Amino acid sequence: xxxxxxxxxxxxxxxxxxxxxxxxxxxxxxxxxxxxxxxxxxxxxxxxxxxxxxxxxxxxxxxxxxxxxxxxxxxxxxxxxxxxxxxxxxxxxxxxxxxxxxxxxxxxxxxxxxxxxxxxxxxxxxxxxxxxxxxxxxxxxxxxxxxxxxxxxxxxxxxxxxxxxxxxxxxxxxxxxxxxxxxxxxxxxxxxxxxxxxxxxxxxxxxxxxxxxxxxxxxxxxxxxxxxxxxxxxxxxxxxxxxxxxxxxxxxxxxxxxxxxxxxxxxxxxxxxxxxxxxxxxxxxxxxxxxxxxxxxxxxxxxxxxxxxxxxxxxxxxxxxxxxxxxxxxxxxxxxxxxxxxxxxxxxxxxxxxxxxxxxxxxxxxxxxxxxxxxxxxxxxxxxxxxxxxxxxxxxxxxx
Amino acid sequence: xxxxxxxxxxxxxxxxxxxxxxxxxxxxxxxxxxxxxxxxxxxxxxxxxxxxxxxxxxxxxxxxxxxxxxxxxxxxxxxxxxxxxxxxxxxxxxxxxxxxxxxxxxxxxxxxxxxxxxxxxxxxxxxxxxxxxxxxxxxxxxxxxxxxxxxxxxxxxxxxxxxxxxxxxxxxxxxxxxxxxxxxxxxxxxxxxxxxxxxxxxxxxxxxxxxxxxxxxxxxxxxxxxxxxxxxxxxxxxxxxxxxxxxxxxxxxxxxxxxxxxxxxxxxxxxxxxxxxxxxxxxxxxxxxxxxxxxxxxxxxxxxxxxxxxxxxxxxxxxxxxxxxxxx
Numbered sequence: 001x002x003x004x005x006x007x008x009x010x011x012x013x014x015x016x017x018x019x020x021x022x023x024x025x026x027x028x029x030x031x032x033x034x035x036x037x038x039x040x041x042x043x044x045x046x047x048x049x050x051x052x053x054x055x056x057x058x059x060x061x062x063x064x065x066x067x068x069x070x071x072x073x074x075x076x077x078x079x080x081x082x083x084x085x086x087x088x089x090x091x092x093x094x095x096x097x098x099x100x101x102x103x104x105x106x107x108x109x110x111x112x113x114x115x116x117x118x119x120x121x122x123x124x125x126x127x128x129x130x131x132x133x134x135x136x137x138x139x140x141x142x143x144x145x146x147x148x149x150x151x152x153x154x155x156x157x158x159x160x161x162x163x164x165x166x167x168x169x170x171x172x173x174x175x176x177x178x179x180x181x182x183x184x185x186x187x188x189x190x191x192x193x194x195x196x197x198x199x200x201x202x203x204x205x206x207x208x209x210x211x212x213x214x215x216x217x218x219x220x221x222x223x224x225x226x227x228x229x230x231x232x233x234x235x236x237x238x239x240x241x242x243x244x245x246x247x248x249x250x251x252x253x254x255x256x257x258x259x260x261x262x263x264x265x266x267x268x269x270x271x272x273x274x275x276x277x278x279x280x281x282x283x284x285x286x287x288x289x290x291x292x293x294x295x296x297x298x299x300x301x302x303x304x305x306x307x308x309x310x311x312x313x314x315x316x317x318x319x320x321x322x323x324x325x326x327x328x329x330x331x332x333x334x335x336x337x338x339x340x341x342x343x344x345x346x347x348x349x350x351x352x353x354x355x356x357x358x359x360x361x362x363x364x365x366x367x368x369x370x371x372x373x374x375x376x377x378x379x380x381x382x383x384x385x386x387x388x389x390x391x392x393x394x395x396x397x398x399x400x
Numbered sequence: 401x402x403x404x405x406x407x408x409x410x411x412x413x414x415x416x417x418x419x420x421x422x423x424x425x426x427x428x429x430x431x432x433x434x435x436x437x438x439x440x441x442x443x444x445x446x447x448x449x450x451x452x453x454x455x456x457x458x459x460x461x462x463x464x465x466x467x468x469x470x471x472x473x474x475x476x477x478x479x480x481x482x483x484x485x486x487x488x489x490x491x492x493x494x495x496x497x498x499x500x501x502x503x504x505x506x507x508x509x510x511x512x513x514x515x516x517x518x519x520x521x522x523x524x525x526x527x528x529x530x531x532x533x534x535x536x537x538x539x540x541x542x543x544x545x546x547x548x549x550x551x552x553x554x555x556x557x558x559x560x561x562x563x564x565x566x567x568x569x570x571x572x573x574x575x576x577x578x579x580x581x582x583x584x585x586x587x588x589x590x591x592x593x594x595x596x597x598x599x600x601x602x603x604x605x606x607x608x609x610x611x612x613x614x615x616x617x618x619x620x621x622x623x624x625x626x627x628x629x630x631x632x633x634x635x636x637x638x639x640x641x642x643x644x645x646x647x648x649x650x651x652x653x654x655x656x657x658x659x660x661x662x663x664x665x666x667x668x669x670x671x672x673x674x675x676x677x678x679x680x681x682x683x684x685x686x687x688x689x690x691x692x693x694x695x696x697x698x699x700x701x702x703x704x705x706x707x708x709x710x711x712x713x714x715x716x717x718x719x720x721x722x723x724x725x726x727x728x
Contacts, residue, residue: 048689049646085681085688090540091642094635095430102427116540120637123542184529185538211529 027341033107034343038078039336041065042100044112045136049087054113056315057136058083060325061111063312064333074336077343082106088113090120097121101130108133108348111154111328115139115186118151126150131348133335134328134377138262140190143375145353150345152352152375154328156286156399158187158260159194160379162233164284164398165258166198168383169231173256176203179229181220181244183236184209191235191260210240221247231256234281238263245273245281257281261381270386279388284381284398286366287327291318292390300360327361331368331377365397417570421563422555429562430634431674436569437631438670440576442654443663444623449652450661451584452616453596454503458515460647461522462492462621464640466628468526471541471638472534481546481633485572488629489622496621500614519648526640540639543632569630576623580663583619592616593661624651657699659706668707672699 033040045058065081073079082104086093093112100106101124108131112118115137125132126148134154135142138161142153169176180195182188188209199205206227208220217240224232225248232255234244241263248254257280263269264283288295295301304326308315315322336343338351355370355377362368366380380399384391421429445459466488473479473487499518503511526535535541548564557563583589591612594602603609632638650673658669680691703710 047685049644083685085685087646089642089644090637090639091631091635094637095434098427098430102425116538116639116641119539119542120635120639123636185527212527213524 029342029344029347031107031344031346032105034077036077038080039074039343040080040082040104040106041332042097042104042106042109043081043083044086044093044096044100044109044117045083046088046113047085049089051088051114054136054321056319056321057111057113057325057328060312060315060322061329063315064307064326064329067307067311068333074333075340079336086112086114086117088117090114090116093117093120094124097124101125101128106130107343107345110134110332111136111325113137118142122148122151130345131352133348133352134331136324136328138190139186140193145373145375150349152349152370152377154331154377155324156378156381157194157376158190158262159197160376160399161261161284161381162191162194162196162235163198164381164383165233165282166195167398168282168395169256169258170199170202173231174202176231176256177206177227177229178203178231178233179206179224179227179255180208180233181217181224181236182207182209183240184211187237187262188235191233195233195235210236212237216247217243218247221251221253225251225253229255231258233258233260234263235260236263238265238269241269242273245269245278249274249277254280259283261285264384264391266390275388278386281386282383283386283391284383285391285393286363286378286381287320287323288361288363289320289391290323304361323361327359330359331355331357363393363397369400418567419555421566422557426560426562429566433562433566433569433634434631435667435670435674436566436573437627437634438651438654438673439627439667440573440630441624441627441651442658442669442673443576443580443666444620444625444627445651446655446658446661446663446666446669447580447584447592447623448616448620449655450659450665451589451596452592452613452620454613454616455508455512455652456515456620457512457645457648457652458499458518459621459624459651460643460645460649461515461519462496462624463628463631463647463651464522464526464638464643465495466492466625467632467638467643468535468541468628469625470629470632471543474543474633475536475541476534482568484633485626485629489626492625492628493618493622495625497614497618499621500617503617504610504613516645516648519645523640523643526643536639538640540637540642543636543638545636546633565634569634572626572630576626577663577666580623584663588612653696657696657706659708662706662708665706665708672707 043058043061045055046052047055047058062081062083065079068074069078082100084096084100086096097109100109109125111134112132113136118135118137122132129150132151134152138155138158140157140159142151178199180192182192196205206224206229208223210217210220221244234241234257236244241259259281261284270278288301304323307326308317308322334355334357335348335352339347353370353372355368358367363382366378368377370377380397382393382397383395384393421432441463445456448454448456469488469491470484473484474481502514506514527538545561547561548559551559591607594607595609595612599609654669654673657672659665676695677688677692680688683691
């Protein structure tokens with residue numbers, strides 16, 4: 001009897017609400033991890049272990065969530081970010097992801113870091129139908145909505161970057177003799193494939209490879225020089241990149257030199273290679289470098305600086321990872337805003353796959369754009385040339 | 401204790417262990433799985449370090465090899481998961497036995513360093529290009545979780561893949577503990593302990609030192625390798641980065657915390673290495689390993705003989721003084 005009366009009251013109240021409120025607002029839909037008050041988001045990052053330098057990304061994301069909550073949350077809901085350490089160990093990632101999905105019951109897992117770590121949980125996340133959103137790795141495999149509709153990347157892929165260098169090369173030196181040195185693994189092959197697809201059959205490419213275990217790459221460079229290569233794509237990790245730049249200067253070999261973004265660090269690559277040896281080398285980027293003086297007057301940079309000082313004072317103001325974390329967190333906020341009151345796993349992926357925005361710390365002209373068949377949010381990059389001190393951006397924005 | 405009481409206790413324990421997964425969520429069941437897996441691995445290392453006195457900092461490598469043998473057999477050959485376990489054990493036995501030869505010449509700290517080198521090398525060797533076809537290189541191998549052979553509901557919980565794996569792992573672990581008990585409580589166990597305590601006296605008594613030492617290495621590696629295979633099946637993924645040197649050290653921590661030269665101690669060691677890092681992570685995000693370290697130092701000070709040592713001491717104090725019996 002009481003039950004009936006309660007049900008009657010409830011349905012009357014519901015009817016009243018339905019007539020009063022707008023039809024759209026009445027349609028609140030929640031999956032695990034979402035309610036009227038909060039949205040639970042899981043995050044996995046390496047706070048300890050060999051890759052703990054990337055821990056700064058997770059800390060920046062936490063700080064940004066704090067800022068969002070302090071400013072009232074999203075559509076009246078606070079974000080509850082649960083961030084866990086996997087120490088860059090894929091076996092641990094599996095355990096941690098299961099904790100987030102099964103015990104914490106998060107709405108989504110966001111920006112989990114590392115190619116192997118994300119590979120380890122991709123099948124699981126897709127079987128559970130919980131979004132594995134904006135993963136922090138540059139491999140191409142994260143944009144495969146047909147087979148893995150619950151997994152999406154964020155940053156430009158190695159493939160896309162390789163294509164950009166090819167486009168620039170075809171524009172500036174259409175008759176070049178092209179040579180590539182690449183590391184013989186998934187990372188190197190991803191870059192190479194993008195570059196080759198970009199060049200097409202317009203030019204012949206001389207390809208040489210090296211193993212991570214090789215002591216030097218001198219003989220590979222001699223091969224390239226002997227082949228008369230005058231446009232060179234350098235797909236190497238920081239240690240080898242420094243060797244290549246130094247050695248080619250010593251050999252008196254001065255091709256048009258493209259260096260992959262992986263090794264674009266001034267302190268760990270260009271300085272050991274000899275700053276004057278690196279003059280003219282070209283790389284690409286998509287976010288604003290916090291050490292670049294030209295952004296000092298930029299509003300986006302100023303806002304970032306204020307955020308860092310207020311919410312993440314322990315952070316390093318020269319650390320690119322904090323720009324990365326800030327920008328990827330803003331992308332998440334945009335997705336959750338777009339979801340409105342329909343906070344289901346399904347709708348999160350749907351909204352993530354219908355983005356078309358620009359963000360303050362992305363380079364001018366670089367945008368975030370996705371579609372139901374396009375799971376690659378950032379595909380545009382701008383080239384930059386080394387002037388002996390820092391990277392100077394030039395030319396148009398490439399990609400897509 | 402009289403016999404029927406012992407049997408009753410054992411039956412209760414088995415029943416409790418079988419009901420356990422139905423009382424918890426899937427994720428916890430997965431953690432219990434890992435505890436069982438680590439228990440077998442720690443038991444393997446305990447045979448070598450606890451009973452035979454040879455220190456190994458390289459058992460993570462045997463764990464890795466076992467995991468990869470299982471993963472490759474499942475992924476490339478299409479073998480059923482349960483059939484891969486003996487292969488993992490045999491491969492690791494041979495590898496451990498070979499590793500046992502240099503161990504004959506290297507004692508104490510030198511052996512520790514040699515095995516440490518082994519643990520350092522394995523993750524990189526797994527990335528080697530010539531065997532990438534098999535190992536999947538840096539990307540590793542993604543496996544399919546085995547389905548339970550039949551399903552039912554108990555305590556309103558379905559008998560799903562994780563719970564089935566728990567039962568499977570429990571059965572295998574029980575078998576391995578029984579094997580270890582039979583092996584170590586007899587002649588062989590006494591020989592191993594004699595070698596540990598006084599090698600020269602052991603030789604004088606007619607114990608074949610090289611044979612026992614290299615066999616101990618082989619058997620120990622086989623146990624840990626089998627645990628690795630079980631671990632690969634439970635986690636459903638292997639990659640070189642899963643098996644760093646840290647894993648080897650973790651096993652050694654498990655052996656010491658559980659209790660050197662104690663078979664049931666391996667279970668406590670496994671519980672420690674599985675849960676203490678998680679608890680530390682919950683207490684402090686910024687310095688979980690400092691907390692872990694503090695707990696470890698605390699454990700070493702308070703119970704220097706490990707959990708089993710402590711239990712033994714407690715039992716000696718609390719039991720109804722059998723020493724008084726002769727007086728009467």
